Amino acid sequence: MTWKESLSTDVTSVDRQHQELMAAAQDFFTRIHDGLSRGEMVVGLDRLIDLVADHFDHEERVMRNIALPSLATHTHLHRGLLEEIREFREETAMGMNERSPADIEHFLNVWLYRHIVEEDLKIFQHLNRI
Ligand SMILES: [Fe+2]
Numbered sequence: 232m233t234w235k236e237s238l239s240t241d242v243t244s245v246d247r248q249h250q251e252l253m254a255a256a257q258d259f260f261t262r263i264h265d266g267l268s269r270g271e272m273v274v275g276l277d278r279l280i281d282l283v284a285d286h287f288d289h290e291e292r293v294m295r296n297i298a299l300p301s302l303a304t305h306t307h308l309h310r311g312l313l314e315e316i317r318e319f320r321e322e323t324a325m326g327m328n329e330r331s332p333a334d335i336e337h338f339l340n341v342w343l344y345r346h347i348v349e350e351d352l353k354i355f356q357h358l359n360r361i
């Protein structure tokens with residue numbers, strides 16, 4: 232999963248963060264495939280969660296500034312995504328999450344990518360009156 236122009240929200244700071252997030256996820260996947268201990272997995276997930284939480288805060292500020300009509304729903308979806316990944320992190324920490332590297336990669340890819348395509352692109356549509 233890599234960033235491409237069709238994923239642009241037309242907000243430079245948001246796009247930059249999306250690129251950073253995808254690069255961080257990609258880096259994490261490489262490390263998972265190389266083999267990580269449970270502790271290393273948890274540290275990696277924590278880093279990803281911090282990045283994502285900071286990104287959501289920023290994106291919500293941007294959406295408020297441009298008066299995005301779907302702001303409330305979008306913010307709600309961010310909370311849900313954070314809950315989902317925190318749960319995944321907890322399960323991993325407790326050893327209840329015996330998933331293959333490919334499975335983890337798939338879960339996180341869908342988790343990150345789908346939201347950008349389905350929700351974040353509404354920022355572009357709003358700014359460009361589509
Ligand atoms: Fe978002």
Ligand SMILES: [Fe+2]
Nearest residue numbers: 249290347351
């Ligand atoms: Fe986003």
